[in-house]
Amino acid sequence: MKKLDKLLVxxxxxxxxxxxxIALFVLDMMFLWKYVDDLIGKGIEGSVLAELMFxxxxxxxxxxxxxxxxxxxIMTFGSFGEQFELTAVKASGISLFRFMRPLIILTIFLSVSxxxxxxxxxxxxxxxxxxxxxxxxxxxxxxxxxEKIFNNDIQDYSIRVNGKSEDDRTVYDIMIxxxxxxxxxxHLVIADSAEFGxxxxxxxxxxxxxxxxxxxxxxxxxxxxxxQKLMITSFRHWEKQFDLSAFKLERQDQTAFTKLHRxxxxxxxxxxxxxxxxxxxxxRDLMMTNISRYYxxxxxxxxxxxxxxxxxLASNFYGAYDSLLYHKKLDVLNSxxxxxxxxxxxxxxKDEMLGYKFKDLIQYxxxxxxKFTLSVAxxxxxxxxxxxxxxxxRGGFGWPMLLAVIFFVIYIVTSxxxxxTAEQMVLSPWQGMWLSTFLxxxxxxxxxxxxxxDSPIFTGAFYRNLFALKNKFSRD
Numbered sequence: 001m002k003k004l005d006k007l008l009v010x011x012x013x014x015x016x017x018x019x020x021x022i023a024l025f026v027l028d029m030m031f032l033w034k035y036v037d038d039l040i041g042k043g044i045e046g047s048v049l050a051e052l053m054f055x056x057x058x059x060x061x062x063x064x065x066x067x068x069x070x071x072x073x074i075m076t077f078g079s080f081g082e083q084f085e086l087t088a089v090k091a092s093g094i095s096l097f098r099f100m101r102p103l104i105i106l107t108i109f110l111s112v113s114x115x116x117x118x119x120x121x122x123x124x125x126x127x128x129x130x131x132x133x134x135x136x137x138x139x140x141x142x143x144x145x146x147e148k149i150f151n152n153d154i155q156d157y158s159i160r161v162n163g164k165s166e167d168d169r170t171v172y173d174i175m176i177x178x179x180x181x182x183x184x185x186x187h188l189v190i191a192d193s194a195e196f197g198x199x200x201x202x203x204x205x206x207x208x209x210x211x212x213x214x215x216x217x218x219x220x221x222x223x224x225x226x227x228q229k230l231m232i233t234s235f236r237h238w239e240k241q242f243d244l245s246a247f248k249l250e251r252q253d254q255t256a257f258t259k260l261h262r263x264x265x266x267x268x269x270x271x272x273x274x275x276x277x278x279x280x281x282x283x284r285d286l287m288m289t290n291i292s293r294y295y296x297x298x299x300x301x302x303x304x305x306x307x308x309x310x311x312x313l314a315s316n317f318y319g320a321y322d323s324l325l326y327h328k329k330l331d332v333l334n335s336x337x338x339x340x341x342x343x344x345x346x347x348x349x350k351d352e353m354l355g356y357k358f359k360d361l362i363q364y365x366x367x368x369x370x371k372f373t374l375s376v377a378x379x380x381x382x383x384x385x386x387x388x389x390x391x392x393x394r395g396g397f398g399w400p401m402l403l404a405v406i407f408f409v410i411y412i413v414t415s416x417x418x419x420x421t422a423e424q425m426v427l428s429p430w431q432g433m434w435l436s437t438f439l440x441x442x443x444x445x446x447x448x449x450x451x452x453x454d455s456p457i458f459t460g461a462f463y464r465n466l467f468a469l470k471n472k473f474s475r476d
Contacts, residue, residue, distance in 0.1 A: 004089070005102040008076070012103055015075040020068035027060040028053060035133070044136060052132050058125035062374050065114060066411065069107065070381040071404040076103075077389030086390055096452050100386055107382045111375040118374050119265050127263045145171065154205075154242050156180040161194075169196050174209065176240070186217040191238075199241075209238045261367045269371075273364035280357045287350040362429055366422055369433035376437055377411065383444035387451030407443075411436050 032039070039049070080086040089099050145151050150160045157180075162173030174194045178187035191212025198205055214233040264272065384407055392403070414436035422432025 004094075004099075008080075008099070009102050009106060011079070012072055012076045012106070016068055016072035019071040019075075020064055023064035023067045023071075024057055024060055027064055028057055031056050031060070039136065048132070048136075052129070052136070055125050055129035055132065058121065059129050062114075062118060062122065063412075065110075066374070066377045066381050067404065067408050069110070069378045070385045070408055071401060073103070073382050073385030074389040074392075074404055077386050078392055079389075081390050081393030086393075096387075096390065096448075103382070103386065107379055111378045114378055115371060115375040118371050123263050123265050123268075126260075130260070130263075157242065170194070171196070174207075174212075176207075183217075188215045189213075189238075189240075190215075205242045207240050207242070209235070209240065211236055212238065214238075261363045264367070266368060266371050269364050269368045273361055273368070276357055276361045276364065280354055280361070283350060283354055283357070287346060359423075362423060362425070365429035366419060366433055369430050373415070373433050373437060377440075380437055380440050380444055381407070381411065383448055384440060387444075387447040390451040391447070407440070411440060414439050 077086065080089075086099070090096070145159065145161050145164070147164055148160065148162060150158050152158050156178065158177040160175045161171040162175075164171050170193060172193050174191050176189040177185055178189065179185075181187065189209065189212060191209035193210045195208045195210075196205065197208065212235055214231075214235070216231045216233075217229065261269065261272075385404065388403060388407075415433075418427065418432035418435030420432075421427045421435075422429050427435070
């Protein structure tokens with residue numbers, strides 16, 4: 001039996017690693033397609049792009065790993081069934097559950113590992129990925145000079161070149177407008193040729209100008225009908241420097257992202273949820289304190305004489321109110337109206353604030369349950385894939401891949417539906433996050449029972465015989 005267990009595990013690990021790498025590659029390509037506009041044309045270094053893809057791959061693991069478990073289990077048991085090895089195992093008196101036992105143990109181990117990954121590694125990967133992607137998005141596109149087109153990327157300067165050499169360092173017939181004084185086109189530099197260079201790892205760009213002229217209007221009070229003096233300077237060689245620090249990738253502080261829900265582990269999420277509950281309770285107490293300035297609340301359950309006191313106050317009020325003059329009554333009514341409006345404003349504002357707090361609490365609880373759903377999903381999908389492969393008896397990437405995609409789409413769609421309905425408070429957080437598990441678990445139990453009894457429900461012969469039987473009854 002040990003050799004059989006070893007054969008089964010080795011047959012499973014190969015498709016598992018292969019499908020995991022393929023799924024991760026496809027998801028990474030989808031990421032690149034989604035953010036291609038933010039990455040192209042900014043001169044990002046290869047090491048930075050590799051770092052971004054590394055963190056993006058880590059973020060995609062919760063999506064790729066369940067799919068890999070599902071596909072690998074279908075392929076493994078489908079291959080055993082196709083080669084009649086599964087039939088030989090059952091004929092020797094070994095039950096399906098005993099045959100599946102080493103992979104069940106392995107899947108439980110993988111599920112526990114997935115939980116530790118989701119709780120410890122994934123928050124760090126999300127933090128690094130979000131920070132780096134935000135830095136890249138804020139970076140300006142790489143500085144590029146096109147022939148006969150003014151470039152305004154450098155602040156306070158507008159530069160045009162009429163021709164470029166093949167090495168892109170030497171340009172010809174260059175024109176530079178200096179707008180640093182905010183006085184319009186009062187400062188112009190032209191030159192026959194120039195050479196570009198960079199200092200301080202690209203933070204400073206130098207332009208060595210050759211055989212040119214500088215035209216600049218002198219700064220003086222503008223008077224009507226008084227021409228401005230123009231200063232003209234000729235030069236054979238002149239070097240100008242431009243600050244390009246805005247074009248460099250600057251890594252910002254991660255503090256702004258550390259409080260986001262997906263950046264937290266299970267303990268931090270629980271502490272955050274408890275903090276929100278305390279804040280909500282404090283807000284309710286503060287609301288009651290503010291309202292009590294306008295109205296005295298009495299609870300009959302705590303004070304048996306409350307109703308009597310309330311009726312007494314009401315009778316005294318109406319007696320005193322009837323004795324007032326007309327304009328005094330108006331003053332009393334206006335005062336009561338102002339207090340009622342103030343109470344309404346307090347209640348409305350606090351209700352909105354408590355609504356935001358409650359949505360924040362839901363997010364904390366959603367991500368707390370999400371830490372466990374990944375692990376359980378791997379186990380549930382295994383119990384769908386393994387019996388499904390044993391039933392269809394097909395290996396390779398044909399039927400197994402098609403059926404895996406169908407069940408994985410069901411898993412993803414129901415997971416998203418559950419999360420969205422929980423965010424909209426239609427379902428509770430635990431119901432929303434476990435919706436896909438509740439739907440797929442009965443399917444896994446049903447398929448396992450059918451595989452144990454050698455059911456042919458996923459074979460073409462079964463449906464051909466069923467169709468022929470139906471036609472026979474219809475003729476009779």
